[in-house]
Amino acid sequence: MQDKELEKILQEKAEKTEIREFSQVWDEIKDEVVFEKSKKTNIFKNRFFLTFAPAILAICIVLTPLFFNLTPPQEKIYLNDELILTPVSDKEMFDGLLNANIVHVDLSEYIIVETNVYHTDEMEVKGAFLSFYQETFFAKMELYDKNVELKINKNLYDTNCKVNSADVYYKFKSVESGYYEYSIYATYNNVKYVIEYFGVTDNVMEFLSEFFA
Amino acid sequence: MKKILVLFLAVVLGFSSVVMFSGSKFTAKANTYDAGDEYFLEFISSDLGEKEIDFSHTPLYNADLEVNGREYIFSIDGENGYALMVEFTSENQTFYEIEELFFNKTSPFDSCDGLPVYITHNTYLEYKDQGFYNLVNGAQVSESQIAEYIFNGFNYFGGGNYTNTTFTISYDRKTTTNYSIQYDLPNINASFQGGCCAHTAGTIILMYWDRFYPNIIPNFEPMMTIGPFVTYRGVTEEVQSVAFELIDLMVIGEPHEGVTFSEFQLGMETLVESRGYTYTTTNLFSGGSFNFNNYKNAVENNVPVAFFLSDYNMLDGILEGDGIDTIGNGYCPVSHVTAACGYKIDTYYDANNNVIQTRKYIKVASGLNSYGIGYLNINGVTTIDRAISIQVS
Numbered sequence: 001m002q003d004k005e006l007e008k009i010l011q012e013k014a015e016k017t018e019i020r021e022f023s024q025v026w027d028e029i030k031d032e033v034v035f036e037k038s039k040k041t042n043i044f045k046n047r048f049f050l051t052f053a054p055a056i057l058a059i060c061i062v063l064t065p066l067f068f069n070l071t072p073p074q075e076k077i078y079l080n081d082e083l084i085l086t087p088v089s090d091k092e093m094f095d096g097l098l099n100a101n102i103v104h105v106d107l108s109e110y111i112i113v114e115t116n117v118y119h120t121d122e123m124e125v126k127g128a129f130l131s132f133y134q135e136t137f138f139a140k141m142e143l144y145d146k147n148v149e150l151k152i153n154k155n156l157y158d159t160n161c162k163v164n165s166a167d168v169y170y171k172f173k174s175v176e177s178g179y180y181e182y183s184i185y186a187t188y189n190n191v192k193y194v195i196e197y198f199g200v201t202d203n204v205m206e207f208l209s210e211f212f213a
Numbered sequence: 214m215k216k217i218l219v220l221f222l223a224v225v226l227g228f229s230s231v232v233m234f235s236g237s238k239f240t241a242k243a244n245t246y247d248a249g250d251e252y253f254l255e256f257i258s259s260d261l262g263e264k265e266i267d268f269s270h271t272p273l274y275n276a277d278l279e280v281n282g283r284e285y286i287f288s289i290d291g292e293n294g295y296a297l298m299v300e301f302t303s304e305n306q307t308f309y310e311i312e313e314l315f316f317n318k319t320s321p322f323d324s325c326d327g328l329p330v331y332i333t334h335n336t337y338l339e340y341k342d343q344g345f346y347n348l349v350n351g352a353q354v355s356e357s358q359i360a361e362y363i364f365n366g367f368n369y370f371g372g373g374n375y376t377n378t379t380f381t382i383s384y385d386r387k388t389t390t391n392y393s394i395q396y397d398l399p400n401i402n403a404s405f406q407g408g409c410c411a412h413t414a415g416t417i418i419l420m421y422w423d424r425f426y427p428n429i430i431p432n433f434e435p436m437m438t439i440g441p442f443v444t445y446r447g448v449t450e451e452v453q454s455v456a457f458e459l460i461d462l463m464v465i466g467e468p469h470e471g472v473t474f475s476e477f478q479l480g481m482e483t484l485v486e487s488r489g490y491t492y493t494t495t496n497l498f499s500g501g502s503f504n505f506n507n508y509k510n511a512v513e514n515n516v517p518v519a520f521f522l523s524d525y526n527m528l529d530g531i532l533e534g535d536g537i538d539t540i541g542n543g544y545c546p547v548s549h550v551t552a553a554c555g556y557k558i559d560t561y562y563d564a565n566n567n568v569i570q571t572r573k574y575i576k577v578a579s580g581l582n583s584y585g586i587g588y589l590n591i592n593g594v595t596t597i598d599r600a601i602s603i604q605v606s
Contacts, residue, residue, distance in 0.1 A: 080582040081373040085403030087448045113439065114447045118403065118582075129403075131447060138442040140400070142582065151375050151583040156530030156541045171530065179442070196400075196585065200441060 075147050083118040083126055083148070090115050096125040102145050104191050105211060110134060118144065127192075137199045137207055138179075146190040157185065163205075165189075166212040170197075170204060180204070188212055252309040253285055253298060260316075260500055264290045273297065273322075273331040276359055278340060282331060284322050294501065295320035297331055299367060301475055303465040308475040312367060312598065315501040321348055333362040334523045334548065334598060368471025369521055369550045371410035372581040375543035377529070380593075383537045384561040384569055393555030394421075394515050398578035399435065399445040402585045405456040411463060411472035411550040413580035415481050416456045418517050418552050420445065422605040428488045429605065430455050458484055474521055474599060477550065481603070490605050497600040503591070505573055509556060511602035518553040519603055520575065520589065523596035525549060527581070528574055528588040531559075540572075542590050543583065551577045553600075557588060 088096065093115040097104060102125070110132035118127035127144035144150065154160070157169035166188035173181040179198040186193045186208075197204055246254065250270075257266070268287035275281040282299035294316040301308045312334060322329040325348060327341025337348040345354040354362075399420040401413055423429040424436060433451040436443060446452070463472045463480030472480075478494065485492035497507040497518065511518050529541035538559075555576035561569040574588035581587075589595060 079373050081371070081403075083403060083582065084406050085401070085448055086406065087450055087453055113437065114449065116448050121406075129447065131444075133439050133442065135440065138439055138444065140447070151529075151543055153377060153529040153541050153543075155539075156532055198442060198444075 078148050080150050085116050087116050100125040140196045142194040144192040152185050163208045163212045256311045274328050301465050333365045367473050369548045370471040372545050378542045380540040385564040386562050388560045390558040393576050398554045400586050402582050408460045411477045412459045414550040414552045415459045417578045493604045494601040503597045516602045520551050520600050521598045522549045525595040526590040527584050528590045553577045
């Protein structure tokens, strides 16, 4: 039989087929339909859960306080003896300190004679060395970032005091050179200062009061 | 008969040889010195004077079991001693360094059964049974420790990693003597890029001599006057340039970390002579030990001194109480070169005016950020390998 004749026969039969309403069909079969029960399980009876739940709970308890106390990664600490000294101009020194977020005291009232930066091998500025003076004194100063570790034995300083909010240690060294020589170590505003002070008169406290004003 | 006579003469001639060799040991006779022997004799000349010396030497070895130096055993007018010398070669030149020389002391290699291995200061090894052993305690030395010794070599690196120590002394009275070359030395207290303590110490000493021989650092005035203050300049571009020049010159063979004594001398001599001046150094040791009086003489004649230290104590300060001094130090186990310009001598007395103790400190331009112009404490653990006065003329 040809496909087209077969197609025609099937089409005629399909047109004659009666399509019943759903409700009619359902009424006939509803008593025979059995629904399968839901496959929900009780997790508290799950063997896998019971085995690992205590460990999971312990981890959560430990990590929770850590999660709420996240701290940024610690910055590297440098020894001051590791740093390299390079001579620079005044502007380069001040710019270097500014870019390194080393907020130092106001030095504008002093006559600055020479300027250097302390930096790492990777050229990261960690401090500066400069000499400055006024009429009655001359000073050589190192200043460092808070992450530079200095070898300072505070017990060997004569005096410890607060000057404004600076924590200051100083000791008298000698007067043999004709000047009053003092060694000073101070921390102020997260910056560390090591100063060799030479005064015409014995006026180191006057200097410190103005320096940390 | 003729044959017997010829044989007899040959034997006699053989016994009459000027130089005799016994295995690997060399026993010196007159006019048979090589360059190493001549270096040794020159080094010991200040102790030798007009006396006669008998000496012999045996090889020392490096970690690759190659000959790297000599152990000298000597006798001067019945006084015995030993010296350890190492050799460095660069292209066609050999440099010698006497690392140790002691009178009335047995060589640390005296007990060596295997090959004597000498690769860093104050460390004496022997190689036997396919391993390295410490001759002091007999312990086998690990590969990692050998690697550390090789790295350290006979180099000087610089400071850091201090350990604080404290010492107290009670007394009835105390006297202090101070001296320093006028204005001390330049206070350069850091390393230069690519450099170490030896370059800083050399630069400090050259800045000092530039006061009198201005061509050492051209177009540079090392001193500055600010009102009533006279002081050295700090690090300027001219000073940095000299330091960089020393970094290039203080090298024998392949570049490496740290600087040996020979490299320090080579660099300083080359730079000074390139400026048209003469570089002269004098060993301040006598009898194999640091001679403080020789040192005093040098600095009191305004000649700075370079100290080469295996380890050292820097003085943090002295807290003076009522009849008691608390002396604080920072101990550093790292080898270091520092420039010196003076001294301090504290003499402590009891109630009966007897001397309890005399403590000597060397005033140095330490080259260290932590100390600047300070004092080297030579009363305890500091190991002075050598001290030389440095004169430019």
